[in-house]
Amino acid sequence: MTFRSAPRALATATAALLALTGVTACSNDDSPAGADPQRVDVVAGFYPLQFLAERIGGDAVAVTNLARPGAEPHDLELNPGQVGQISEAELVLFLHGFQPAVDEAVEQQAGDRAFDVATVEPLLDATAGGHDHGHEGEEHAEGEEHAEEEHAEEEHAEEASDGAKDPHVWLDPTRLATIGDKLAERLGTVDPDRAGDYTARAAALRTELEKLDTEFAEGLKTCQRREIVVSHTAFGYLAQKYQLEQIGITGLTPEDEPSPQRLAAVTEEAREHQATTIFFETLVSPKVAETIAREVGAQTAVLDPIEGLSAEGDGDYLSVMRTNLQTLRTALSCS
Known part of the structure; x- marks a missing residue:
């Protein structure tokens, strides 16, 4: 079932009124997707995906973040308006397994418009990066x-x-850069006329993320x-x-x-x-x-x-x- 908070004609008229009055919609509001025909409507499950979409999409995209600032995104519950945003978006960015409510809505509403960033690179096991106690060879007979x-x-x-996987892939800047490259390809498929712009912005972001990676490597x-x-x-x-x-x-x-x-x-x-x-x-x-x-x-x-x-x-x-x-x-x- 597709939820729509207003008919398309009303959404277009509202967008025009907002443009005339200089009002800008918040990036995580419940306004309907598709309000600006000049931009690709992207819905992101949570902040790092919003960041990628905005940096790579630039002015060519309108990004909605389903998780509001200050809210813990793991246990996000969607309201009907947000389900409607997913059903109408031209591209839905999510990370399967991180937000169960988003996974369910994507499965039911998004179809081939969904981009699961967890498919870009294999996710680490949940225990990766954990502490190794190094107890091998020690005696603990009375321990x-x-x-x-x-x-x-x-x-x-x-x-x-x-076999649980760690979804926090964005905390490795180089992995985030690779996801950004794939996002640029996907946006280019949705919007072929601006494919080159998406690729260029992804390359620029990769440069910034590789610089960040170097700072971490040297600093630690x-x-x-x-x-x-x-x-x-x-x-x-x-x-x-x-x-x-x-x-x-x-x-x-x-x-x-x-x-x-x-x-x-x-x-x-x-x-x-x-x-x-x-x-x-x-x-x-x-x-x-x-x-x-x-x-x-x-x-x-x-x-x-x-x-x-x-x-x-x-x-x-x-x-x-x-x-x-x-x-x-x-x-x-x-x-």
């Missing part, structure tokens, strides 16, 4: 406490045992520590790319409550690696991270997985990633 810690680790890894090359204790395991791509090891308080779903055993295990690991900082996120409560920080005498800091911006005007993907880099350099005592 009852260690056995409890191992049990907590096994419990924590259960979600990955069934020499650090006193390489373990990052994070509120949820969103940083596997970043950890793998820059030889870090993430210790997640919870798994891939940030709202999950960690068990007492898991909290004890993470606290012990934080002490073991002399962590000075426990990281939390902008869109999730910091309470658990603060609890562990108090236990080990560490401070807390934001490490942003950039699933969404906390508010309009909070910079963009590139600026938030650079803030993350400075936060990591401080926390890991990098020279």
Whole structure:
């Protein structure tokens, strides 16, 4: 079933009125898709895909982000207007497995107009970038406490045992650049007259993302520590790319409550690696991270997985990633 909030003629008239009065629609409102016939209507499931579409599409696209600033995008629920946007869009950008409600709406409404960015490159396993304890060869004959810690680790890894994948691919700038290249190709198929423009903008964005990659590689090359204790395991791509090891308080779903055993295990690991900082996120409560920080005498800091911006005007993907880099350099005592 296709939901439409207004007939096409009314949408066109409304767009014309907005243009005459100089009013610009918000990029994540519930206005109907297809209001501007001169631009390609793109719907993005969450912020990093919006960023890609806007940078590569430029003035030739009108981008709607289904996830509003400040909202956690994992558990996004769509209203009928948003389902209508998906049904009318000329291109729908989503990442299968990240937002179940979007997956369902895409399957029912988008057809061949959908572009699943998870198909561009193989996704990492949910455990990628995780901490390797290096206990091989050690004797634990009387290690009852260690056995409890191992049990907590096994419990924590259960979600990955069934082949769960980490969707946070955008935290590797080079992978995001490759997705951008494929997006340019897809936009060129939808809008052949401007295909060359899309390709050129994707190339320019790739240059910026490769520069960012170099900054991370150089900035994290020499650090006193390489373990990052994070509120949820969103940083596997970043950890793998820059030889870090993430210790997640919870798994891939940030709202999950960690068990007492898991909290004890993470606290012990934080002490073991002399962590000075426990990281939390902008869109999730910091309470658990603060609890562990108090236990080990560490401070807390934001490490942003950039699933969404906390508010309009909070910079963009590139600026938030650079803030993350400075936060990591401080926390890991990098020279």
